Amino acid sequence: xxxxxxxxxxxxxRPKVYPPRTWALILALDRLPWPLGEELLVTLFIARAxxxxxxxxxxxxxxxTQRTTRIGRWRLALAVCAMHGRFVARSALTGIRDVAALRxxxxxxxAEHLATSGSGLILLGFHLxxxxxxxxxxxxxxxxxxxxxxxSAPEAWPRELRHICESxxxxxxxxxxxxxxxxLYHARRLLMNGGNVFITADGGRVTTTxxxxxxxxxxxxVRGGWLFLREITGxxxxxxxxxxEGRTHVVTVHPALPPRCADPVRDLxxxxxxxxxxxxxxxxxxxxxxxxxxxxxxxxxxxGAGSEELTYG
Amino acid sequence: MPDPTLETVxxxxxxxxxxxxxxxxxxMSLTDGGFALDSISLLRAIxxxxxxxxxxxxxxxxxTDQNLSTVRTLFHLICAKRPG
Numbered sequence: 001x002x003x004x005x006x007x008x009x010x011x012x013x014r015p016k017v018y019p020p021r022t023w024a025l026i027l028a029l030d031r032l033p034w035p036l037g038e039e040l041l042v043t044l045f046i047a048r049a050x051x052x053x054x055x056x057x058x059x060x061x062x063x064x065t066q067r068t069t070r071i072g073r074w075r076l077a078l079a080v081c082a083m084h085g086r087f088v089a090r091s092a093l094t095g096i097r098d099v100a101a102l103r104x105x106x107x108x109x110x111a112e113h114l115a116t117s118g119s120g121l122i123l124l125g126f127h128l129x130x131x132x133x134x135x136x137x138x139x140x141x142x143x144x145x146x147x148x149x150x151x152s153a154p155e156a157w158p159r160e161l162r163h164i165c166e167s168x169x170x171x172x173x174x175x176x177x178x179x180x181x182x183x184l185y186h187a188r189r190l191l192m193n194g195g196n197v198f199i200t201a202d203g204g205r206v207t208t209t210x211x212x213x214x215x216x217x218x219x220x221x222v223r224g225g226w227l228f229l230r231e232i233t234g235x236x237x238x239x240x241x242x243x244x245e246g247r248t249h250v251v252t253v254h255p256a257l258p259p260r261c262a263d264p265v266r267d268l269x270x271x272x273x274x275x276x277x278x279x280x281x282x283x284x285x286x287x288x289x290x291x292x293x294x295x296x297x298x299x300x301x302x303x304g305a306g307s308e309e310l311t312y313g
Numbered sequence: 314m315p316d317p318t319l320e321t322v323x324x325x326x327x328x329x330x331x332x333x334x335x336x337x338x339x340x341m342s343l344t345d346g347g348f349a350l351d352s353i354s355l356l357r358a359i360x361x362x363x364x365x366x367x368x369x370x371x372x373x374x375x376x377t378d379q380n381l382s383t384v385r386t387l388f389h390l391i392c393a394k395r396p397g
Contacts, residue, residue, distance in 0.1 A: 178381060180352045181359075182372040188360075208351060228353045232360070 002097040002160045004031055015152035018092065026092045034095030035247060038086060041094065045085025046078055055081065055295065062294035065217025066287040079288035080295075083244065087291060090249060091131040098160040099139065107245075108140040110253035113238055117256050119194040122237045124226050124257075127203035127292035128282055129242040134198040136242070136251040138164050147187045147199040148180070148225070184225055191233040198240070199226050201275070203292055211268060213276045215283050218293045222275065227268075230260065237271075239278055243286045254278060317366045317395070322388040325361050329354040339384040347383070355381065362387070368394035 007027055014023045025044070029037030049056040059077035067073045089095075096102050114121065123144060125133055134146045157165040187197045201222045210224035230237050236256040243250055258270045283290055315321070319339050327333055330348040334341065341347040343355060350358065359381075363370060368391055370376070380390045 178376045178378055181356055181376050181381070184352065184356055185359075185370070185372040185376065224353055228356070 002158060004097060005156075005158055009155045013153035013155035015156050017152075018088075022088065023092075026089070026094055029089070030092075030094050032095055034101065037095040038089040038247070041089040042082045042085040045088070046081045049078070049081040059294050062217065062287075062290070066283075076288055080291060083288050084291045084295070086244060087130050087289075090244075093158060093161060093165070096161070097158045099164070102135075102161060102164065103139055105248055106136040106139055107248050107250045108136055108253070109250060110255075111140065111142075113253045113255050114142060114196075117236045117238060119196065120191045120233065120235050121196045122191065122226055122229055122235045123196060123198040123240045123253070124237050125198060125200045125240050125242075126220070126279065126282075127200060128279065129286065129289045130244055130249050132165075133240055133242040133249075133251040135164050136249055137198070137240075137253075142196065144196045144198045145187075145190055147183050147197050180225075184228065187225075187229055188233060191229060191235045197229070199229070201226055203296075211272050213272060213279055215276070215279045217283070217287075220279060220293075222272075227271070234260070239275065241278065241282050243282070243289050315366065317362075317388060317391045319385065319388050321365070322362060322391065323384045325365070326350070326358050326384050326387070328361075329358045339388070342383060343381055343387065359387075362391055366391050366395070370394065 005027065010027055011023070014020065018026065025041070029040055032040070049059065056077065059080040060073060062080060063073040063076035067076050093102065096105065123134070123137070134144050137144045152165070154162045154166070187199065190197055202220050208224070209221035210227050211222050213220040213222055226237060229235060236259070238256050239254040241252050241254070257274050261267045261270065283293070323337070323339055326343065326348055327337060329350055330337070334348060337348065343350050359370065362368070375390060375394070380386055
């Protein structure tokens, strides 16, 4: 088995998405054989909800939009907290040190849609399940560049998994305009050269939205970056959703959105309809996995400009 | 290949501003408090400049707060990228 991360180096290389205390905990638990660290983090996140009551309140508020009975709401709220812990552990690959171990814990569905859509694809993700689905695509042998979000130094990750975890081109917040410009410009160039990019449609600070998607219990604001890339490159857009099945991270690639039509209003409506159907079904099936909606409801509301940036801790 | 002028660069930027600010000029900010271009509108303007003036930007070095501050700084950036 590969050695664990070198603590001092990994500490300095902390990805900004993890608060320092969470990263310290992850690095400590990383020394334990998988899945001990992951399961401990799940338990700690449930316990933490009773200390950080605001989290529990948010989880219960989310649960009340999904469940009608008191016991059902509490079950769902605690499941949201537990799943949040699992996502944090898994996103940081806690206790996972090599490709073979990670390969056993992931599953890619709908890969045939990638094959039939050719190259130069926009893979469109959502913050409605385990993070880093691009890693699952990479481990399944698909070359994909993640666009946007804060990146991380390679030293943050186990040596054997660095090529899977490779950061996005951008290393600063997407709200810093030049960095987001650079990201979109790179994405355009990659697409025009036949590369595939992974970009998220939602989450974080939604300051301007292309359209809003009403889903059970919430409204998801969809940003316009991917629409712009689709418009100027003509690239097919394949929605990608991910969820956990037990301890397996399942990533599902869905069929491409309808091709662009001449009428821009109709075109937007076509995309909105397809995305609404996909997200609604996903949220009904996995409400406990939608931590982005549960813990950051303002980010998804129509007036989300003042919301928090999503973090994993 | 047409030579870039301050006026043509401003005309391109103005096309993507909605609404066009009162008293729009070459020293007005491209973003907040000026043309109010968001990332996508600004990128549209940049791509049009690239195509019109046959220049290729290096996003890592060229897309800085300083270079993308006003029409004039964008114009200087385009001139600097022209061969010769």
